[in-house]
Amino acid sequence: MKIWSNIAKDVEDSNHLNYEEMTAMLTKIVDQCPGIMRLYSIGKSVKQRELWVVEISKSPGVHRTGLPAFKYIGNMHGNEVVGRFLLVNLIKLLCINHKKSDYVDLLIELTTIHIMPSMNPDGYEISVEGDVDSVQGRANANGVDLNRNFPKRLSSTPEVQEVETKSVMAWSQANDFVLSANLHGGSLVANYPYDDATDGNSVYSKCPDDETFRMLASSYARAHPYMTRKPQCGAEQGDSFEGGITNGASWYSVSGGMQDWNYLHTNCFEITLEISCTKFPASTQLMKYWHDNKEPLLVYLTQVHKGFWGYTVDKNTGEPLAHVTIFVSNINHDISSTSSGEFWRIVSPGKYEVTAAKLKLISASFTRIVIFD
Structure with a gap:
């Protein structure tokens, strides 16, 4: 049985939200569900925008022993905006179904969930609706790609981390997360470690938990209506992934990525979800992305209880x-x-x-x- 059959109420039509609008929306949602939600910031961006997180649990702000912690992070690249939209909707969904859906109530009872809709709010503010594949807004306000800014697996050379990166690192190490995913755009695939290869070429870079990561990535891809169909974004874009999943370095080598850092420096297993072929789609297309991803987002979240x-x-x-x-x-x-x-x-x-x-x-x-x- 699909998880969605246990959801009592869906989210209504939504639009793109700038930083101020997103802040107001998150505040409104949390105010509607204070018993299970709290809004907090893990730090500020270069331009002094808050890095907002919503915690969803039975006792928000209070550690409950024996419950695994899960996190979603969106909008790491400022112009890849669908993940930001999906995560705001996911927070709404959990709020409006509290005490209406046994599945949602059980999920909140057994899990501590943290959702960060935007890791790069500065980049978002200079991005342009309709952008298919440019880099405008991708980096933070210092021009740094945050998904190349974490300590590198294959290099001992010290590197300066941006404030957004430092905040996420400190947050991740303080909260004992078990499972995570960060949401990107520009393709359609579930990507798992390792992201980098020793020679920087596109070769399979197998981590010790390769089988487990393939299981985790497949849980999202198989729940998606067409992530497993090749070619995922059409022949003209050239991406074709067997089963809708890929080893990161097999696709292309990324050094300093967030998912590898999580795996090597915390107890958290993280994958990267590419969930839209267009980076900044028109607002009229957003609800289609929601309907495509709402079930996979819930399916993946429940994987925190595997093992x-x-x-x-x-x-x-x-x-x-x-x-x-x-x-x-x-x-x-x-x-x-x-x-x-x-x-x-x-x-x-x-x-x-x-x-x-x-x-x-x-x-x-x-x-x-x-x-x-």
Whole structure:
């Protein structure tokens, strides 16, 4: 059964919103649903615009132990605007269906959701409606491409991060996110790590969790009405992706991307969603994008509950143990428990041996954890 069949009410017609309009809209939505939402800023852009985030949870602003945290980020490239529109609509959708849809209420009960509609509000303000594939507004106000501005996986050379990048990095490291996606435009595909290759060429750059990332990317692509159809944006654009997914570097190599940084420096698994062939479509086309993506956005969000989770505690005192490393057999990528001793590990279906260790002291070992599809 499709998730959408459990949604009681859909979002009505919407338009493009500039920074002031978006701020007013987010404030209005949160005011309508104060019991499950709060609006907060993680910092300011170069031009001193707030980097707004809406948290949706049963107790916004209060950490609830045992619940995984999820995030969506839109509009990292200022002229790629469909993600910004979709995420504002997603916030609306969760608000208007609270106490009307059992699915929405269960999602909010079991998940802490953070949605940032615009990481690059400065770039948006100089972008132009009708832009198909230009770069006007792509960068931030300093002319920096934010998706090339994170610490690079294959370089030890220090690099200056922009204020927007620093804010997202600090936010991501402070919130113990488990799963994330950042929304872009200009193509139609779900892109997963690694984004860069050692020689900078377009070659498959496989990360240790390649199978799991393919599962995550496919969850979005298969829920989309035509992301799996080739060629995704027409023969003239040249993009053709098997199953609607691609390894980032296999498409083209990107150094300093956000999804690779999340994977390597936090516990969060992130993919990049290209969700429109046109970067800044006319406002009359926006609701079509919403109808195409509303189901995939919800399907992907629920993937945060895939895999296994638990607590790390001192066996003698029962107190939580923070920063315990969780090892999974045959996957050379570890995660660690939070300050409250919680951990979540997304994996594809299969059998795994899991070990938890703090320093050189093995805390626990579990064999044959079975994950079902």
